[in-house]
Amino acid sequence: MAEAADWKLPWSASCLCGQVRMTVSAAPVIAMACHCRGCQKLSGGPYSLTLMIPADGFAAEGETVLGGLHRDESPHHHCSHCKNWLFTTNIGGGQFVNFRPTMLDDASWVRPLVESFVGDKLPGVESGARHSFEAFPPREAFGSLMQEFDTDAVRPGRQTK
Numbered sequence: 602m603a604e605a606a607d608w609k610l611p612w613s614a615s616c617l618c619g620q621v622r623m624t625v626s627a628a629p630v631i632a633m634a635c636h637c638r639g640c641q642k643l644s645g646g647p648y649s650l651t652l653m654i655p656a657d658g659f660a661a662e663g664e665t666v667l668g669g670l671h672r673d674e675s676p677h678h679h680c681s682h683c684k685n686w687l688f689t690t691n692i693g694g695g696q697f698v699n700f701r702p703t704m705l706d707d708a709s710w711v712r713p714l715v716e717s718f719v720g721d722k723l724p725g726v727e728s729g730a731r732h733s734f735e736a737f738p739p740r741e742a743f744g745s746l747m748q749e750f751d752t753d754a755v756r757p758g759r760q761t762k
Contacts, residue, residue, distance in 0.1 A: 609757045614704040616680035616687055620663045623687065623704060627658020630697070631743070631750045632711060634728035637718035643669045643677065643686050644701075647726040650713060651689075651699045659698045661688065675699075712755045715746055 607628070614623040629652040640649035661678070665687065669677035677689050689699040702711040716722075716730035717737050731749075732738075738746065 607756060612757075613706045614700075614702075615706070616663075616683050616685040616704060618680060618683035618685075620682045621665060621680045621685075621687060622662050623700070624660045625652075625654055625658060625700065625705075626660070627655040629654050629700075629750075629754075630747050631715065632702070632713045632754065634713040634716040634730055635718055636716060636720075636722040636726070636728075638721050639670065640718075641721070641723070647723045648716070648728060649686075650702055650711065650728075652702045652711070653692065653697045654700050656690070656692075656696055656698050659688070659700060707757065710755050710757045714750045714754060 610628065611624050611626040614625065615621060631653045633651045633653070634648045635651065636648045641647060643649060664681040665678040666681045667676045668679040668684065669686065675689050675691050678687050679685060680687060685701075685704065687701055687704055692699050702708050705711070713728050713730040715732045715734065715738060716728045717734045719733045720735050732746065734742075
């Protein structure tokens with residue numbers, strides 16, 4: 602995996618109102634755009650953008666509430682005040698957090714490697730992802746996708762290798 606310095610970590614992030622502050626101190630393992638109808642409705646946009654972060658490299662301060670689908674297996678955390686969808690926990694059995702990178706103080710560099718649920722993609726929407734899947738990528742695809750992301754991902758201050 603890439604070194605933290607290669608990613609210019611740590612990163613600061615906050616919700617719209619600033620009552621929830623987040624810190625990312627571990628490099629993401631993949632960036633994805635999900636076009637499913639649930640993500641469209643949760644985000645209010647054409648897709649949700651996600652950085653999958655090791656759980657021990659993510660911290661949030663401030664009050665969050667569960668929202669969205671209220672699923673025990675992967676709860677969606679929202680700011681209790683402005684209701685921004687901030688992150689989803691319990692990913693990969695608790696190993697990862699799916700973080701909404703639009704909350705970063707500087708998200709100008711974020712580009713997904715993978716897009717999922719392209720069957721639900723709205724007309725004319727382009728995510729910039731290299732790989733597209735009709736549904737969620739199969740489990741066996743994640744190893745090579747994560748390796749490609751580790752090697753070639755756009756990082757803060759670096760567009761592509």
